[in-house]
Amino acid sequence: MVDPFEFQKRSHIANDPTLRAPAEAVDAWTGLAEQARAELERMGFAAAVTSGEMPFGTPTGARVAVHAMYPFGVILDWRTPLQETDRYREEVVPGPVAPPLLEYVVTSKEIITRALLDVLKEARFRVLIDHEGRQAYHYRVLGAPNFPLV
DSSP: OOOHHHHHHHHHHHTOTTOOOOHHHHHHHHHHHHHHHHHHHHTTOOEEEEETTOOTTOOSEEEEEEESSTTOEEEEEEEOGGGGSHHHHHHHSSOSSOOHHHHHHHHHHHHHHHHHHHHHHHTTOEEEEEEEETTEEEEEEEEOOSSOOO
């Protein structure tokens, strides 16, 4: 599997936040993302493979995002149906202050994403919780199982 951290290192050394991984790497990550999506769906979770650079307009449920740019690789996320409501847009989007509704959504997404990552780990995928800073994390899928359960 193509190591996403190699591209992070290159981007950092070159001080180039616009660095893109080559098509071969993105293709490999897309294949891995499809395997992760299939496993999550096999276990009953709605999941979609998306581009990491196009986060808007994605369906609710598990999002297995392929990032051709930083943070590179396959990142797991969860989009709640609550984020699609008018109330959420009215309370969260306009203000610089984090209302309780935003805190609830962020915490819930973290709980669910960790659970999804644990499901993939149990299915023998190589996964990693990568600390991004402050209270932010990347929930990474690094490799498919060498010996799949099914």
